[in-house]
Amino acid sequence: MKPKATTLHFFQHVYTVVRQIPAGRVTSYGAIGRYLGAPQSARMVGWAMNASHQDPSIPAHRVVNRVGLLTGKHHFAGSTLMQQLLENEGVVVKNDQVQSFEKYFWDPSQHLTPWENH
DNA sequence: TCAGTGACTGACC
């Protein structure tokens, strides 16, 4: 059974996963959504990130879209803040895109325990 | 109450 992770809890679930992302690694909105059993709700993940600004402990800069594009950088204080945060962690960013994205990609469904076990 | 919007994605021309 797929416990459809919706409602307000969905946000908390997203935050929980994002906090598990190791420094120097990145993942995508869709990967997080898929891990939570809502593969079609990538936009919701993005919305959760938008709301995550209230919690500074959430590394929202480690979440990019499926091709490694820093689509959410405009939501950070500075237009280059997101890129700088990533570069500080060793991630190479060029033209708002993560270089060697596959190498840095971190899939929660492969590194964390299956969400259905929660 | 309802329609518009969005830090996305996959499918389909």
Next chain:
DNA sequence: GGGTCAGCCACTG
């Protein structure tokens, strides 16, 4: 191989 479109669903006015 690129552009377009529909679906996802919480939030806002």
